Amino acid sequence: IVSVSSLERALPFYEGVLRMSRTYASDDLVTLHGDGLEVLLRQRTPTPGGGGVAPSFRVADVDAATASAVAVGARVVDAPADQPWGERQAVLHDPDGHLVCLVAPVG
Numbered sequence: 001i002v003s004v005s006s007l008e009r010a011l012p013f014y015e016g017v018l019r020m021s022r023t024y025a026s027d028d029l030v031t032l033h034g035d036g037l038e039v040l041l042r043q044r045t046p047t048p049g050g051g052g053v054a055p056s057f058r059v060a061d062v063d064a065a066t067a068s069a070v071a072v073g074a075r076v077v078d079a080p081a082d083q084p085w086g087e088r089q090a091v092l093h094d095p096d097g098h099l100v101c102l103v104a105p106v107g
Helices: 007-017 062-071
Strands: 003-006 021-025 029-034 036-041 056-058 075-082 087-093 099-105
Touching: 003 007, 007 021, 007 029, 007 036, 007 062, 062 075, 062 087, 062 099
Parallel strands: 003 036, 056 099
Antiparallel strands: 021 029, 029 036, 075 087, 087 099
């Protein structure tokens, strides 16, 4: 469950950038699915932070997804870079300030 200040502002990131599909929606709740993952967005005051947990989302192109994320209000923490464990990774704050990673295999 991800608390978001505005579903309207959050959905372009989760649906557009992360390519998740909406499976349920109400006034203050949207359920999204993608690649075996379920994310529930709940419109309420978010409490973002960098402490402890940062979900990683596999994307086809980390650089392109990072640019798309920034275009819809995300902020880059660590720019896309190849990592020694074999992934290209970018670390971002989503539009509500939650820490997320975008990853893809190198090569």
